[in-house]
Amino acid sequence: MTAVIHIEGLRKTFRTMRGGARVALNGFDMTVEAGQIHGFLGPNGSGKTTTLRTLLGLVRADDGRMSILGHPAPDALPAVAPRLGAIVESPQFFGNFTGRRTLRLLARAGGVPAERVEAVLTQVGLRDRGNERVKAYSLGMKQRLAVASALLKQPELLILDEPANGLDPAGIREMRDLMRELSTAGITVLVSSHILAEIELICDHVTIISRGQRVATGPVAAVLSGFDKGEYRVRVADLDRAAGVLTTAGLPVTRKEDHLVVADVGDAAWIAEQLGQRGMWVSELTPLTPDLESVFLQLTNSAPEPVPTRQVDEAIQPGTIDLGVQP
Ligand SMILES: Nc1ncnc2c1ncn2[C@@H]1O[C@H](COP(=O)(O)OP(=O)(O)OP(=O)(O)O)[C@@H](O)[C@H]1O
Numbered sequence: 023m024t025a026v027i028h029i030e031g032l033r034k035t036f037r038t039m040r041g042g043a044r045v046a047l048n049g050f051d052m053t054v055e056a057g058q059i060h061g062f063l064g065p066n067g068s069g070k071t072t073t074l075r076t077l078l079g080l081v082r083a084d085d086g087r088m089s090i091l092g093h094p095a096p097d098a099l100p101a102v103a104p105r106l107g108a109i110v111e112s113p114q115f116f117g118n119f120t121g122r123r124t125l126r127l128l129a130r131a132g133g134v135p136a137e138r139v140e141a142v143l144t145q146v147g148l149r150d151r152g153n154e155r156v157k158a159y160s161l162g163m164k165q166r167l168a169v170a171s172a173l174l175k176q177p178e179l180l181i182l183d184e185p186a187n188g189l190d191p192a193g194i195r196e197m198r199d200l201m202r203e204l205s206t207a208g209i210t211v212l213v214s215s216h217i218l219a220e221i222e223l224i225c226d227h228v229t230i231i232s233r234g235q236r237v238a239t240g241p242v243a244a245v246l247s248g249f250d251k252g253e254y255r256v257r258v259a260d261l262d263r264a265a266g267v268l269t270t271a272g273l274p275v276t277r278k279e280d281h282l283v284v285a286d287v288g289d290a291a292w293i294a295e296q297l298g299q300r301g302m303w304v305s306e307l308t309p310l311t312p313d314l315e316s317v318f319l320q321l322t323n324s325a326p327e328p329v330p331t332r333q334v335d336e337a338i339q340p341g342t343i344d345l346g347v348q349p
């Protein structure tokens with residue numbers, strides 16, 4: 023496997039206006055291999071944008087090593103830039119120009135053949151709206167234009183910071199389809215997002231960041247299985263009696279309003295058998311597999327709290343949870 027992006031021990035502390043220091047990255051590591059759609063997850067303020075800006079030479083790191091497409095970053099960025107497309111800060115386009123004209127100008131400036139303009143307009147679904155002024159575009163259309171501009175050079179690697187921001191569900195879905203198509207075409211995609219269901223649907227690998235440090239990484243399924251407690255939802259008519267039987271058998275049982283949650287279940291059929299033998303017929307036996315959202319909330323300790331409101335920096339201190347998932 024070739025690492026398309028490799029980051030090791032990245033550190034960045036910002037000086038604040040009042041002369042204080044804000045640690046944005048605290049020894050962050052990340053590896054993205056060729057061909058991945060790699061999701062980059064973390065709560066607000068955890069350091070995602072800072073990581074991407076540092077990687078792209080927009081912010082200077084205090085310490086750490088980075089490489090991009092096999093070359094040291096940021097020093098070799100000018101050499102690799104033609105192979106790289108990135109949207110990190112929302113690009114500002116000139117509102118009076120049409121989308122098509124904007125892309126033509128960008129293509130000319132970047133030495134890209136003019137035919138690419140039509141190709142990327144079609145690719146992002148703007149072909150029929152390309153002659154309208156950018157100021158008349160919706161947020162989603164501006165996002166598409168930004169992606170189109172990043173695709174002009176036919177990059178091998180595409181870096182997108184929160185591409186689904188501000189998109190409606192249909193727009194999010196189209197962005198997802200677009201990323202899949204790009205991936206099928208052989209482009210490696212690194213995409214940051216808060217929309218966990220999105221990441222789970224589209225990404226094959228994830229890196230989760232909390233307070234400037236990596237707290238989990240790996241194939242999505244492996245990260246999730248690290249949190250799989252073998253739990254099942256069990257529904258029977260007599261919950262108390264069933265709970266008694268299963269507890270006696272040594273299984274951890276939690277009694278819920280209208281069902282039981284049973285952990286450490288090796289063989290679900292065994293539960294059905296134990297209860298059935300005692301005349302209790304199971305009406306539901308469902309494995310409770312963790313989803314990315316519950317894993318993310320556990321890892322970053324950012325589960326919603328009613329009162330007081332969680333502050334953006336109150337994510338969990340990394341290193342306090344044993345992940346069971348090796349980077
Ligand atoms: N230029 C800056 N000056 C001072 N502090 C900064 C600067 N840029 C980022 N920070 C701080 O660094 C931390 C990480 O910010 P960053 O933008 O990387 O987070 P993020 O993970 O992208 O968050 P979000 O999900 O909200 O986009 C935050 O506490 C932020 O306030």
Ligand SMILES: [Mg+2]
Pocket residue numbers: 070071072183
């Ligand atoms: Mg950000």
